[in-house]
Amino acid sequence: MKNIFALLTTLILSLSLSYGQLYYTSNGQITFYSKAPLEDIEAKNKQVSCAIDFSKGQMAFSMLMNAFQFEKALMQEHFNERYVESHKFPKATFAGSIQDIENINLSKAGSYSVTVSGKLTIHGVTQSVSSKGILKVSDDNSIRANSTFTINLEDYNVKIPTMYIDNISESIEIEVNVKLKPKS
Amino acid sequence: MRLYYSLILFACSFMVPQLAQSQEDLLDIIAQEEEPLTQYTIATFKGTRIVSGHTVETQAEGVMQMLIGHRFGRLNAGWRDLFGLDDATVRLGLDYGITDDLNIGIGRSSYTKIYDSHIKYRFLRQRYGAKPFPFTATAMASAMIRSDLRPFGNIDVPVSRRMYYTYQLMIARKFGDWLSLQVTPTLVHRNLVQSSNDKNTIFSLGLGSSIKITRAMRFNMEYYMILPSHQIQSDIQGEKVRNAFSLGIDLETGGHVFQLHLTNARGMHEKFLASETTGRWLDGDIHFGFNVSRVFTMYDRYAKREERKAQKKL
Numbered sequence: 138m139k140n141i142f143a144l145l146t147t148l149i150l151s152l153s154l155s156y157g158q159l160y161y162t163s164n165g166q167i168t169f170y171s172k173a174p175l176e177d178i179e180a181k182n183k184q185v186s187c188a189i190d191f192s193k194g195q196m197a198f199s200m201l202m203n204a205f206q207f208e209k210a211l212m213q214e215h216f217n218e219r220y221v222e223s224h225k226f227p228k229a230t231f232a233g234s235i236q237d238i239e240n241i242n243l244s245k246a247g248s249y250s251v252t253v254s255g256k257l258t259i260h261g262v263t264q265s266v267s268s269k270g271i272l273k274v275s276d277d278n279s280i281r282a283n284s285t286f287t288i289n290l291e292d293y294n295v296k297i298p299t300m301y302i303d304n305i306s307e308s309i310e311i312e313v314n315v316k317l318k319p320k321s
Numbered sequence: 322m323r324l325y326y327s328l329i330l331f332a333c334s335f336m337v338p339q340l341a342q343s344q345e346d347l348l349d350i351i352a353q354e355e356e357p358l359t360q361y362t363i364a365t366f367k368g369t370r371i372v373s374g375h376t377v378e379t380q381a382e383g384v385m386q387m388l389i390g391h392r393f394g395r396l397n398a399g400w401r402d403l404f405g406l407d408d409a410t411v412r413l414g415l416d417y418g419i420t421d422d423l424n425i426g427i428g429r430s431s432y433t434k435i436y437d438s439h440i441k442y443r444f445l446r447q448r449y450g451a452k453p454f455p456f457t458a459t460a461m462a463s464a465m466i467r468s469d470l471r472p473f474g475n476i477d478v479p480v481s482r483r484m485y486y487t488y489q490l491m492i493a494r495k496f497g498d499w500l501s502l503q504v505t506p507t508l509v510h511r512n513l514v515q516s517s518n519d520k521n522t523i524f525s526l527g528l529g530s531s532i533k534i535t536r537a538m539r540f541n542m543e544y545y546m547i548l549p550s551h552q553i554q555s556d557i558q559g560e561k562v563r564n565a566f567s568l569g570i571d572l573e574t575g576g577h578v579f580q581l582h583l584t585n586a587r588g589m590h591e592k593f594l595a596s597e598t599t600g601r602w603l604d605g606d607i608h609f610g611f612n613v614s615r616v617f618t619m620y621d622r623y624a625k626r627e628e629r630k631a632q633k634k635l
Contacts, residue, residue: 159350161350161351161354163354163355181623186351186354186355187351188347188350188351190347195347196347197347197348197350197351198351199348199351199352199355201358201360203360203361203363206623208618208621208623208624209576209616209618210380210381210382210383210384210418210421210616210618210622211381211384211576211616214363214364215575217363218363218364218498218536219536219537222498223360223363224360224362224363224449224498225498227358227360228358230348232347232348298537300574301575304575
């Protein structure tokens with residue numbers, strides 16, 4: 138009985154101490170594109186945090202909305218002040234899981250198609266999303282993750298005045314490009 | 322033995338949250354890595370002018386603003402002048418952002434034919450979050466030259482005596498996301514004044530406010546108070562110099578801001594606001610006016626910054 142107790146204690150301790158195989162970056166890149174009849178808009182965020190826990194097959198993103206860089210300063214102000222309301226909802230986050238995680242071999246360089254699904258929160262609204270992407274394991278022990286998907290502004294309660302329907306697209310293309318390293 | 326079982330049970334109860342560690346925890350891990358959040362307050366005012374006077378706002382680096390200001394004549398001019406519409410004055414101006422905080426600008430007003438230039442620097446910014454700061458502060462200096470040769474009577478006056486200077490310190494705070502207030506101590510220096518009873522250097526206290534009505538519309542007020550009031554004794558065209566009070570609305574479209582206002586001040590410059598306003602609201606000496614601003618992005622400032630960074634590394 139003493140042995141069982143000792144075993145359990147070790148198990149508990151080992152669970153609480155290890156995060157598993159955790160990969161992390163704080164300078165991932167997310168770009169979004171709005172393609173409307175009158176105007177194409179592009180904004181880039183280069184300070185995206187991303188973490189992948191391979192032991193659990195989970196993936197998460199977090200970014201500051203006001204870190205999106207627009208070519209036009211006024212557009213950046215409008216984006217933050219009028220559309221995503223960064224003062225109220227400073228962050229956008231994603232937390233989800235990677236399907237087919239067991240196919241990925243971290244000790245061997247290679248490229249894997251994966252599907253990631255989970256909850257995306259923008260402008261205080263959370264929606265379930267799912268997207269295909271590519272995970273690339275490199276020899277230097279880093280991992281690249283790429284994905285492109287589309288969201289509808291309406292789903293996140295971001296309203297475009299009818300006046301700007303030709304300037305701002307209702308569906309926004311989002312391109313994710315992150316390079317993660319093992320976290321000690 | 323029972324003690325052991327209960328101990329194991331107790332231990333197991335710790336395991337449950339560990340096993341149930343969800344995706345949210347991965348976000349927690351990220352949150353631990355991230356620095357505590359501090360954000361700058363944006364859009365304290367919609368534009369660089371409340372009505373005629375400056376706000377703490379500056380143009381971003383590489384942004385050129387074209388500003389066209391119109392003030393019509395007095396509403397109480399009646400049908401004869403179509404309530405002031407016959408009698409318009411214009412200021413054409415260009416402002417440019419050298420950096421996000423440092424701006425320069427030039428302008429020309431038809432009223433008394435004045436050329437103006439200014440330099441403006443935002444040296445403190447309101448922030449909230451981990452390292453908050455309560456207000457934004459901007460300093461502005463401007464020099465003006467009056468290009469009609471005879472400001473007073475029939476005598477030509479040399480250039481040096483037709484120069485004017487203003488210095489402003491603007492302190493503004495945005496409360497929540499709907500109200501902004503600004504205090505603007507202002508000094509106006511006039512090289513030549515009408516009589517020895519008038520001070521060359523005048524102190525005026527500017528007050529401004531902006532209230533958000535919808536996300537594209539704001540209501541503004543601007544008041545310039547000569548303090549103390551006896552600094553200017555001479556009349557201008559038979560009228561006493563008064564404090565300037567203006568009401569305005571900002572209407573914002575994509576790249577334009579339209580500002581419509583009612584004001585007793587005719588000129589579109591601090592010098593006029595602080596030392597040459599003669600209209601009296603209660604008598605109906607009110608001018609209808611508008612500003613139209615349009616911004617042009619001269620270059621992509623983020624691309625330029627990266628270029629500079631790359632050059633520094635070399």
